[in-house]
Amino acid sequence: MSLVLGVLPVALLLLGFPIFLVLLTAVMAALLLFMHIPLSVLHQTLFGAVNAYTLLAVPFFIFTGELMGRGSVAQRLVNFVNAGVGRIPGGLGVTTVCSSALFGAMSGLSAASVATIGRAMLPALMKAGYPMRFSAGLLTSMGAIDVVIPPSIPLLVYGTAAQESVPRLYAAGIVPALLLTVLLCSYVVWFCWRNGIGGEKAFDFGELGRAAARGITALGAPVIIFGGIYGGVFTPTEAAAVACVYAAGVPMLIYRELGWRDIFDCAQSTAIFTGQILVIVACAVLFGWVLTVNQIPSALTEWLTGMHLPLWSMLLAINVLLLLVGSFMDGISAILLLTPLLVPLVKALGVDPVHFGIIFTVNLGIGLFHPPFGINIFVAQTVLRLPLNMIYRGIVPFVFVYLVGLAIITYVPAVSLAGVHWLIH
Amino acid sequence: MLGTPPPQGALSGIATLFSRLLGAALIVAVIVNVVNVVARYGFNHAITGADEFQIYLMISMAFLGGLVAHIRRRHLRMDVLTRHFSPAVRRVVNGAEALLAIAVCGLMTWVSWTYTTKMFRIGTHSENAHIPMWIPHSVLAIAFTLMTFVGLVRLFTRDDAAPTPLPASTPGEEATP
Numbered sequence: 246m247s248l249v250l251g252v253l254p255v256a257l258l259l260l261g262f263p264i265f266l267v268l269l270t271a272v273m274a275a276l277l278l279f280m281h282i283p284l285s286v287l288h289q290t291l292f293g294a295v296n297a298y299t300l301l302a303v304p305f306f307i308f309t310g311e312l313m314g315r316g317s318v319a320q321r322l323v324n325f326v327n328a329g330v331g332r333i334p335g336g337l338g339v340t341t342v343c344s345s346a347l348f349g350a351m352s353g354l355s356a357a358s359v360a361t362i363g364r365a366m367l368p369a370l371m372k373a374g375y376p377m378r379f380s381a382g383l384l385t386s387m388g389a390i391d392v393v394i395p396p397s398i399p400l401l402v403y404g405t406a407a408q409e410s411v412p413r414l415y416a417a418g419i420v421p422a423l424l425l426t427v428l429l430c431s432y433v434v435w436f437c438w439r440n441g442i443g444g445e446k447a448f449d450f451g452e453l454g455r456a457a458a459r460g461i462t463a464l465g466a467p468v469i470i471f472g473g474i475y476g477g478v479f480t481p482t483e484a485a486a487v488a489c490v491y492a493a494g495v496p497m498l499i500y501r502e503l504g505w506r507d508i509f510d511c512a513q514s515t516a517i518f519t520g521q522i523l524v525i526v527a528c529a530v531l532f533g534w535v536l537t538v539n540q541i542p543s544a545l546t547e548w549l550t551g552m553h554l555p556l557w558s559m560l561l562a563i564n565v566l567l568l569l570v571g572s573f574m575d576g577i578s579a580i581l582l583l584t585p586l587l588v589p590l591v592k593a594l595g596v597d598p599v600h601f602g603i604i605f606t607v608n609l610g611i612g613l614f615h616p617p618f619g620i621n622i623f624v625a626q627t628v629l630r631l632p633l634n635m636i637y638r639g640i641v642p643f644v645f646v647y648l649v650g651l652a653i654i655t656y657v658p659a660v661s662l663a664g665v666h667w668l669i670h
Numbered sequence: 671m672l673g674t675p676p677p678q679g680a681l682s683g684i685a686t687l688f689s690r691l692l693g694a695a696l697i698v699a700v701i702v703n704v705v706n707v708v709a710r711y712g713f714n715h716a717i718t719g720a721d722e723f724q725i726y727l728m729i730s731m732a733f734l735g736g737l738v739a740h741i742r743r744r745h746l747r748m749d750v751l752t753r754h755f756s757p758a759v760r761r762v763v764n765g766a767e768a769l770l771a772i773a774v775c776g777l778m779t780w781v782s783w784t785y786t787t788k789m790f791r792i793g794t795h796s797e798n799a800h801i802p803m804w805i806p807h808s809v810l811a812i813a814f815t816l817m818t819f820v821g822l823v824r825l826f827t828r829d830d831a832a833p834t835p836l837p838a839s840t841p842g843e844e845a846t847p
Binding site: 263478 | 689690692693694695696697699700703704706707711721724725728729731732733734735736737738739740742744745746747748749751752763766767770771774777778781782784785806807810
């Protein structure tokens with residue numbers, strides 16, 4: 246059985262087979278060779294796995310991000326943030342980080358943020374004299390905040406896989422996302438102060454007012470999402486749908502930049518992206534069911550807790566595992582594969598699964614830009630035309646900044662749980 | 671279509687057709703959801719079965735969108751080693767992948783059609799929207815049937831193509847048919 250559910254999937258993954266096919270193959274082999282259960286369970290479980298209203302938020306939030314990625318929404322955000330930054334060292338770098346975080350709060354898509362904000366900021370950073378290596382590292386790494394900040398798609402998927410409340414997870418993501426933003430901004434300011442970069446322009450209330458007026462409508466999406474969910478007006482799925490209409494309506498009716506054709510194009514690419522994700526969700530639920538029926542998670546938990554290691558070393562080991570997995574595998578797939586194994590373990594260790602969800606997504610966020618194979622590296626390379634060796638070298642200090650954030654988030658649960666206490670209780 | 675062999679042309683056409691249908695389905699799902707919210711708050715009346723209808727549209731996106739991703743080689747995978755494969759090795763691995771897809775998706779095709787026809791015979795309907803349940807269940811059967819067909823086409827054509835690494839929603843990158 247361990248060959249079929251352990252060695253076989255790993256071998257197929259390494260050969261680059263599609264993840265859904267790897268999971269289905271392992272499940273079918275286990276069913277046919279060992280379990281002797283009617284095969285109709287395959288169809289029932291695959292169908293049942295995606296027959297969930299909460300999951301509807303996935304395509305809706307992706308659609309919002311797609312729509313926000315077109316037109317001038319990103320540029321308006323950048324102008325608004327930049328007007329508020331004023332004459333501090335590394336002002337443009339700080340603008341980049343904060344704009345990316347704001348874009349993430351509207352879309353929940355990390356790669357889209359790197360591409361969209363990156364395209365808006367790269368020429369400005371180059372013109373202001375920021376070193377190419379620093380800019381490459383900054384633009385590639387900034388999107389990792391977006392997988393933690395609500396409405397994060399990975400958190401939504403984790404909520405489904407771990408059967409945790411999505412509003413609680415979103416509330417838990419706010420403070421860690423702010424922490425990571427502050428840490429990144431602090432590093433940018435320190436680097437620019439040391440190298441005499443920045444202080445580009447003085448703070449001007451008039452300019453801030455004008456930028457706010459131009460960008461205020463773009464900032465409506467996060468207000469709808471957070472206000473709607475935590476004001477008790479919408480469920481996360483409804484908030485996502487209303488945000489879609491807003492994200493289509495503002496550029497279409499107010500900015501007059503999008504046409505029906507653009508909206509339909511966005512809908513098509515969203516539907517395909519949804520297919521990429523949800524077909525793995527379905528197969529991972531099936532795989533998780535096979536693991537559970539064979540009592541593998543509980544055996545693993547028993548074995549690891551039997552080692553009587555202190556909590557800090559268990560969390561350290563889990564972080565190392567997640568960083569490694571995140572460097573080689575798409576974050577959502579990793580969440581779906583590992584949640585059934587890890588959540589029972591951390592629960593047995595006394596870690597709140599909501600707190601663990603944040604640890605999980607921060608790790609996978611780092612994996613998004615971590616050499617050698619983080620997806621945002623390839624986004625920066627192909628969309629921003631940044632050289633790969635420059636990205637690899639530029640990323641190093643940002644990895645350390647995120648690791649500091651990860652350590653704080655891992656060992657200070659209050660950072661993650663503060664938002665839950667404020668917003669939910 | 672000049673220079674594109676007929677099976678690949680057919681696959682590309684299927685991908686385009688489903689891509690458009692699913693794009694329209696997504697827009698319909700958003701509209702139904704928002705209309706339901708407005709009806710609930712504005713008129714104190716919720717649309718019966720709206721949630722079920724949207725979920726079935728999403729199930730279509732999951733499996734038929736998965737089919738389009740399969741045709742366009744957009745499925746998420748770990749490509750740590752395969753990036754470094756020579757065309758000859760890649761051809762062998764692609765052939766093995768096609769064989770596995772035929773076996774696994776072929777078995778799923780049989781299981782799903784069996785289940786769907788059973789639903790049709792029993793005549794089950796969804797609880798609120800009263801949609802015949804064989805319709806949403808048939809989505810899996812159709813998707814796996816066509817995925818098996820994709821595997822067969824790839825097995826019998828010279829196939830050393832590399833998968834596309836970026837997700838479908840990365841701005842600035844068009845999906846490759």
